Amino acid sequence: MTAGEVDTSRSAEWMARAEAVFPGGVNSPVRAFRAVGGTPRVIARAAGPRLWDVDGNELIDYIGSWGPMILGHAHPEVVAAAQAAVERGTSYGAPNVLEVELAEEITAAMPSLERLRFVSSGTEAAMSALRLARGYTGRDKIIKLAGGYHGHADALLVRAGSGAAGIGRPTSAGVTEAVAAETLIAPYNDVRAVQRLLDEHGTSVAALIVEPVAANMGVVPPAAGYLESLRRLTHEAGALLIFDEVITGFRVARGGAQALYGVTPDLTVLGKIIGGGLPVGAYGGRAEIMAEVAPDGPVYQAGTLSGNPVAMACGLATLRQLNDDVYRQLDEYGATIEAGLSDAARSAGSLLKVVRVGSLLTAFFDDDASFGRFFHGMLSRGVLLPPSQQEAWFVSAAHTYVELRATLVAARAALREMAA
């Protein structure tokens, strides 16, 4: 099948209407396909590992809502939990049972979170964790690693200045130079660069925030000993170590990257999976640090929809399914795709290289144009990949070898077409 044979006229019509109401026709930039070109599919429904667009085309999904859908779409237990919760009311603005149960589930899986606070997105969680780190330490600066993404709070939309490391510069219009100057940047997996920043600014650094497995520049695992070094250096400097586990939490292991690599941060940022597809984030850590958060302490942070009962119900239903068997299965699926893609690349003479941690993986091409061709080759064959090679593919427990085989057949054909 070639791209020309797939009818996408309804998606195109809806995207035209969307462009009249949203910037770029979307509510989050990556959805607009700018990195790969073409028109996004508008999704009508989803079940298990599959999506259906408004033209009725079926797609095997590797976006998985960018992480939350670890059980696949519309998992019966999650749907039932959501329905039951909705019937009891959608929001109270008062304490509820489900938020306590979900928090207990999380703290049991990730013991470094002695206390936590629910918010409504990963952005909000990261932003709040930084404010807390600053309030707790009485220091202003933070260290962020180049290529790391922690949501769109001002202090985190910052890249390296002229050198590879040092004072940050805004990556977004609307972020002031003054805010960006409080963010110091070091390359990922470079211990010496962090050491240099701490030597120079140590007594004014409140925290270092890191994705323990980088997943927003494509998947890049931590070098051996890297996380341990960050732990030691931040401790020596009196700065907090913040793990942003919005992607890795309950994904690379039930206890997240901190369990997988055995390194304990002071604060952890969570999102995505803990809401089972509904808007949830959380930040948490040692009780003594969390005691600084209002109303116990002076660091203010609040949210009308925080701990929302429907979102808590979906999160709880999701996390309760995630046992060792699920993680074993996910790792097997990831390994199957990695091996199949690498093999397909070899026979097609492609430079594609797969990097994987469990069920997170990226197929890196030597340039974005090649990735764009591969992406469209896959899409026209019914496989939806993240529309940028800076993003991770997310495999779910609802995928089966049927979808994996179909994916690898499509990949072989797409790579052959590219070589032709």
Ligand code: PMP
């Ligand atoms: N941190 C990481 C590591 C992320 O990948 C993301 C989103 N992809 C965020 C934070 C922000 O989360 P949200 O989109 O829910 O605001």
